[in-house]
Amino acid sequence: MGLKSGKIRVTSPSNIALIKYWGKRGEQIPAHASLSFTLSHSLTETELSFVEEPSEGPGFRFFFHGRHRPDFEPKIATFFRRVAAHIPFLRDYHFEIHSRNTFPHSSGMASSASGMSALALALVQLERDLGADLDAFAAARRASFLARLGSGSACRSLYKGLVVWGRISAIPGSSDAYAIPYPYGVHPIFRGVQDTILLIQRGQKSLASSLGHELMQGHPHAKPRFEEAEKNLESLIPVLKSGDWEAFGGLVEREALSLHAMMMTATPAYLLMLPNTVAVLHAVWDYRKQTGHPLCFTLDAGANVHLLYPETHRQLILDFIDGELLRYCQGQGYMADRAAY
Numbered sequence: 001m002g003l004k005s006g007k008i009r010v011t012s013p014s015n016i017a018l019i020k021y022w023g024k025r026g027e028q029i030p031a032h033a034s035l036s037f038t039l040s041h042s043l044t045e046t047e048l049s050f051v052e053e054p055s056e057g058p059g060f061r062f063f064f065h066g067r068h069r070p071d072f073e074p075k076i077a078t079f080f081r082r083v084a085a086h087i088p089f090l091r092d093y094h095f096e097i098h099s100r101n102t103f104p105h106s107s108g109m110a111s112s113a114s115g116m117s118a119l120a121l122a123l124v125q126l127e128r129d130l131g132a133d134l135d136a137f138a139a140a141r142r143a144s145f146l147a148r149l150g151s152g153s154a155c156r157s158l159y160k161g162l163v164v165w166g167r168i169s170a171i172p173g174s175s176d177a178y179a180i181p182y183p184y185g186v187h188p189i190f191r192g193v194q195d196t197i198l199l200i201q202r203g204q205k206s207l208a209s210s211l212g213h214e215l216m217q218g219h220p221h222a223k224p225r226f227e228e229a230e231k232n233l234e235s236l237i238p239v240l241k242s243g244d245w246e247a248f249g250g251l252v253e254r255e256a257l258s259l260h261a262m263m264m265t266a267t268p269a270y271l272l273m274l275p276n277t278v279a280v281l282h283a284v285w286d287y288r289k290q291t292g293h294p295l296c297f298t299l300d301a302g303a304n305v306h307l308l309y310p311e312t313h314r315q316l317i318l319d320f321i322d323g324e325l326l327r328y329c330q331g332q333g334y335m336a337d338r339a340a341y
């Protein structure tokens with residue numbers, strides 16, 4: 001069954017890693033396993049229009065919030081090139097991709113996870129429209145496999161809840177090629193977990209993650225870091241089940257700091273935390289010491305801080321943020337998100 005032209009609309013969420021993926025080999029094969037939860041409100045909406053037009057291709061143009069953005073196209077071209085090895089009919093079409101994020105691009109929040117997973121979802125939908133026999137589960141796995149080829153973390157955005165990517169013996173069925181839903185018990189305290197993202201620095205982050213992954217090659221601490229990430233993931237399994245927030249916070253914060261330690265000890269060294277990032281981390285530790293409330297932080301490859309806490313403490317923590325942390329934020333301050341279940 002052929003299709004001359006058409007339009008596919010999809011939405012895909014961002015995710016935040018608890019166990020950080022940092023380092024890869026070959027074609028987007030992770031150096032170690034990672035674990036994230038998928039967010040509810042930070043989404044990319046993508047419309048993929050296609051017209052039959054055979055080319056060496058695959059040919060496309062990319063628009064972001066209605067504007068043609070040639071600067072985003074090289075990364076998408078790499079993705080399309082890799083994907084065309086698995087979906088040969090891509091070369092039969094010309095595509096126009098229109099994407100928008102529900103979160104400000106200038107927030108410094110990574111949009112590659114939601115953006116690439118949305119694009120992968122749209123391509124799998126096209127495969128189905130062209131007759132591929134995939135049920136919902138097989139389609140999600142296929143989209144995860146394809147999304148990985150665009151951005152590693154994107155492959156975790158295809159499922160709700162906690163998601164694992166990377167083969168690790170503690171999690172049967174885990175794979176380097178695609179992500180899977182976290183298969184073990186999760187205590188209710190973690191199910192509605194809140195993620196308030198403090199916008200410390202608006203504008204572009206100062207380093208592409210692809211360069212960061214590259215700098216892990218030959219990094220003197222790479223091997224212990226990869227082993228540590230897997231050990232932390234294994235330690236998190238009983239913690240996620242029992243609901244031990246203190247142990248959870250300890251592991252998650254160590255992961256975030258370890259990721260940034262890899263950046264600071266790379267050659268060349270770089271530092272994505274800003275003075276206000278560090279001020280927030282201290283304020284969180286002080287607050288926890290004084291109140292004992294369940295609150296911890298994690299960091300992505302940037303200066304922003306993700307504050308994680310259970311739904312039961314939402315108002316208390318938002319009061320703390322408004323009273324004590326807003327002074328460290330730029331612009332509109334923060335975005336309130338939560339795990340999608």
Ligand code: PMV
Nearest residue numbers: 017020021151152153209301
């Ligand atoms: O998916 P990439 O190549 O942009 O790498 C993402 C890496 C981190 O966001 C820092 C960690 C992670 O696991 O999401």
